[in-house]
Amino acid sequence: MDELNNIFLVGPMGSGKTTIGRQLAKVLERAFVDSDHEIAHRTGADIPWIFDIEGEAGFRERECSVIDDLTQRQGIVLATGGGAVLDAGNRQCLASRGTTVYLSASIDQLHMRTAKNRNRPLLQTDDPRAKLEALMLIREPLYREVADIVIDTDERSVRATVQYVIDEISLQSSR
Numbered sequence: 001m002d003e004l005n006n007i008f009l010v011g012p013m014g015s016g017k018t019t020i021g022r023q024l025a026k027v028l029e030r031a032f033v034d035s036d037h038e039i040a041h042r043t044g045a046d047i048p049w050i051f052d053i054e055g056e057a058g059f060r061e062r063e064c065s066v067i068d069d070l071t072q073r074q075g076i077v078l079a080t081g082g083g084a085v086l087d088a089g090n091r092q093c094l095a096s097r098g099t100t101v102y103l104s105a106s107i108d109q110l111h112m113r114t115a116k117n118r119n120r121p122l123l124q125t126d127d128p129r130a131k132l133e134a135l136m137l138i139r140e141p142l143y144r145e146v147a148d149i150v151i152d153t154d155e156r157s158v159r160a161t162v163q164y165v166i167d168e169i170s171l172q173s174s175r
Contacts (some may be wrong), residue, residue, distance in 0.1 A: 006076050006098025007169065010143050012136060013082040014110040015103040016153045016161065021079035024162045034079045038066050056083075064089055071097040082135070085142040094146050099172070101165055102147035107132050109154050148172065 007024065009017040018034050025032035039062050040046050050059045064087050070078055071093040078098075084090050094100045111129045144150065149168045153161055 005169075005173075006071065006074065006078065007165070008071065008094045008098050008100045009077070009079045009103055010085055010094065010100055010146060011082065011103035011153075012105065012110055012132070012139065012143075014112075015082075015105045016158065017079035017103055020103060020153070020158055020161050020165070021077050023158050024165055025077035027162055027166065028077065031073075031076045032079070033070055033073075033076055035063065035066050035070060035084060036079075036081045038070065039063060039081075042066065060087060063087070067093055083139070085139060085146055091142065091146045099148045099169055100146050101149045101151065101168075102143040103161070104143070104150055104152045106154050107136065110136075 007028075007030075009021050009024075011017055021034065022032050024030075036047055039050070039059070043050060043062065045053075047059070050062065054062075060083065063081060063084055067080065067084055067087075067090045070076070080090075080094070085094075107129065110132050149165065149172070151161060151164055151168075156164065
């Protein structure tokens, strides 16, 4: 596997991007970066606070800058925020600067995995499941558009998912 090639993980909140990304980076001995964590670090504020003060538009502006910067690095595993694909510039950066992996999951799994997490501003609503469904209607085609690899994480362990990603990237690079 090309040491300089980046691996970018996209998918909805709760699909496992951060968990799988950390493990994938560890196995591949690469640096791991989470774009949401990087935004919080650079801002000095957590994501819910940014949403409260600047709104989603302000957050997305910060996200675009961070995605552009991070995708220019070499040899990283990057977990993006669930909405990163909404911006055409982000999609271009992801598609052109590395291998993009879409971690897919069912609405049931996403709802179960995010139900108790208060750090997800878009799900602080009376019906988080309906919100997940609405978000996926818009985002699913964009995840697929940018993806080199699509993997369903519903029934796979973290270890099995990591191995699948490695195998698929190796297969693609040998073509």
